[in-house]
Amino acid sequence: MHESADEHALERILGKNDEMADHNREHFRRSKTCVFNVMSAPGAGKTTVLEWTFRNLDGKFKPCVIEGDMVGNLDADRIAKTGTPVYQISTGRSCHLDAQMITRLLHSESVEKSDTIFIENVGNLVCPAEFPLGEYKRIVLLSITEGDDKPIKYPVIFRNCDLVLLTKCDLMEHVDFSLEEAEKRILAINPNVLVMHVSAKTGYGMEKWLAWIVRQISEYQSEIKKIAHVHHSAH
Numbered sequence: 580m581h582e583s584a585d586e587h588a589l590e591r592i593l594g595k596n597d598e599m600a601d602h603n604r605e606h607f608r609r610s611k612t613c614v615f616n617v618m619s620a621p622g623a624g625k626t627t628v629l630e631w632t633f634r635n636l637d638g639k640f641k642p643c644v645i646e647g648d649m650v651g652n653l654d655a656d657r658i659a660k661t662g663t664p665v666y667q668i669s670t671g672r673s674c675h676l677d678a679q680m681i682t683r684l685l686h687s688e689s690v691e692k693s694d695t696i697f698i699e700n701v702g703n704l705v706c707p708a709e710f711p712l713g714e715y716k717r718i719v720l721l722s723i724t725e726g727d728d729k730p731i732k733y734p735v736i737f738r739n740c741d742l743v744l745l746t747k748c749d750l751m752e753h754v755d756f757s758l759e760e761a762e763k764r765i766l767a768i769n770p771n772v773l774v775m776h777v778s779a780k781t782g783y784g785m786e787k788w789l790a791w792i793v794r795q796i797s798e799y800q801s802e803i804k805k806i807a808h809v810h811h812s813a814h
């Protein structure tokens with residue numbers, strides 16, 4: 580009895596979130612802003628990957644960051660040091676960002692001025708997977724220090740993403756982690772996902788990551804242009 584009432588409540592919350600995510604997605608389409616939702620367990624290297632990206636992007640796009648953390652501004656302070664505009668959302672007791680938290684920032688100055696937004700979700704391999712934010716692509720990081728069994732134990736987040744970064748590859752000789760097994764397990768859950776091996780510390784694999792981001796932005800811009808053309812022709 581209680582269980583089914585709980586399930587209904589959860590369905591309502593997820594349904595409402597999906598609506599707000601659609602609203603955000605439509606807003607970003609109109610403003611031609613390409614949005615990435617970056618997710619992982621705590622400490623897999625999300626902020627470090629973003630720091631590397633902004634120090635090496637060479638004017639290829641104009642980014643802004645939305646940082647989600649339960650408390651504090653530590654990650655936002657790190658991003659600000661790269662010269663990239665950043666907003667911090669404190670989620671309080673919530674272990675993930677939800678779409679409405681993003682909606683509140685839609686008209687903020689730097690969100691409006693940038694062509695690309697990276698949303699760094701709260702460190703958590705479970706809940707963020709259930710709450711789309713209106714993003715174009717989803718990126719999941721799995722650090723090799725976490726173990727190659729994680730895709731089996733936390734399948735949902737790996738099922739619904741476009742790119743997996745296997746991070747901290749510079750530590751390979753110190754940990755028991757099979758890149759091959761991890762990749763096989765990720766592809767068994769999500770056959771279309773791309774898997775990359777990187778180290779934001781040494782820069783290994785990072786040019787390929789940056790090229791992927793640039794390609795997504797360009798594909799997004801062509802997609803929305805096509806949609807605008809169809810809308811225009813229909814009128």
Ligand SMILES: Nc1nc2c(ncn2[C@@H]2O[C@H](COP(=O)(O)OP(=O)(O)OP(=O)(O)O)[C@@H](O)[C@H]2O)c(=O)[nH]1
Nearest residue numbers: 620621622623624625626627702747749778779780
């Ligand atoms: N050796 C090594 N350490 C790394 C690498 N990337 C990140 N780290 C370290 O891992 C720790 C966590 O990195 P963060 O970038 O803060 O991870 P995060 O995913 O943003 O963490 P949360 O936001 O707290 O979930 C820091 O001490 C980083 O210096 C890497 O490629 N190699």
Ligand SMILES: [Mg+2]
Nearest residue numbers: 625626654699
């Ligand atoms: Mg972080």
